[in-house]
Amino acid sequence: MTDLIIEKFYQKMAKINFEAYGILDSSNYIHTLGTDSKIIGRVFEMYTQPILEEIAKELGYKIKTPESQTFYPDFILFKSEESTEKIAIDIKTTYVNTDHSNIKFTLGSFGSYMRNNTKNIAYKYTDYTKHYIIGFVYRRNGLAQESRIFKYEERLKIEFPYSDVKYFIEEKYKIAGDRPGSGNTENIGSFPTKDFSDLQFGKGPFSELGQDVFDIYWKYFPKYRSATKEYTSLDEFLNWLPDNITSVKLLHEFDANNVLKNIEDYKLKHHK
Structure with missing residues (x-):
């Protein structure tokens, strides 16, 4: 069943246009996004959530987000609250400068729920049978306007903050490396690669x-x-x-x- 999640994700995401002008307010003004990686990461999550909701409905799952934003994972798929076959889905975003840049992700904590089963996680770690990462890789557009306001009719003047968006979905353990995501944190790092397809096909x-x-x-x-x-x-x-x-x-x-x-x-x- 879970292989269908990957299959359906690629089918549905292929139809998505990622060109976002910004945030439209009630007066028909567009507020530009800029290149802040946290904001762009949230944009990709907003594109992804409706897709995951469609997949969950088609496969007979319920979908839920944790009550706390600091809890793992971003999305939970399950048949029932009591299920011990839940599916965790986390969304990760990173940018590269060139085709030869290393692609790096942090994949969640190794110092909490993997050790005591309940810390900083929705439900128990042992309630999950699959852990998926949806990863987005993009290039920043240095010409993007930071926190500017445009009339809706002027939207074609807005520079998109990113380009060359690539994405994958794969089980976490298949893209994990053997080093933390950064030297002074307790986060799992992805395995080092310059080739996006290594992540897409889980070659860790x-x-x-x-x-x-x-x-x-x-x-x-x-x-x-x-x-x-x-x-x-x-x-x-x-x-x-x-x-x-x-x-x-x-x-x-x-x-x-x-x-x-x-x-x-x-x-x-x-x-x-």
Whole structure:
């Protein structure tokens, strides 16, 4: 069923025109958006929400946003409030300067709900079976007018604040990297790439290692102020985990033998 979410998302988003002039007030004046990344991110979220509502209705899901804006995720799809097969969808936005720029996303906290199941999350982490990221990548337009006001009839004079909008939807673990999104925060970073299709097709290291390895890696990844750090990279983790697998615990049951096999297969493929 959840593969249909990806399929339907691309079908519906292909019809969207992202050219937004700004905010239209009741006097028919347009207030320009400027290039503030938080505002542009919110614009893309506004384009996306009606699409997700259509998908939810077609697939028999209810859709909900958390009561607190600081809670994960942005959108929740579920059959019932009691369901333990909920689907989390987070929307992330970033911009690039050139075709050869690194594309970077932060993918949510690794220091809260992945460790205690309920902190800063709607429902429980164990209530979710899928975690999707919808990512938008764009280029800023340096000519965009900052906080200007235009009459509606003058709208063609407005410079759009962004161009070359690309988007993808993929499971979080498939686009996650092995480093935090920034040095002094406890957010998961996406894997480094200059190629947008790597994100679109989920070519991160955990796509091979699996969801359980991703959960273990980020549950035990040292916090920023940790006095001791067992590992800080994927290579160090792959050497650390086999010796510590018996003491590792997740919020859900997992197959330790399968985890170890995935790690061994990954090592054979990438560390020849």
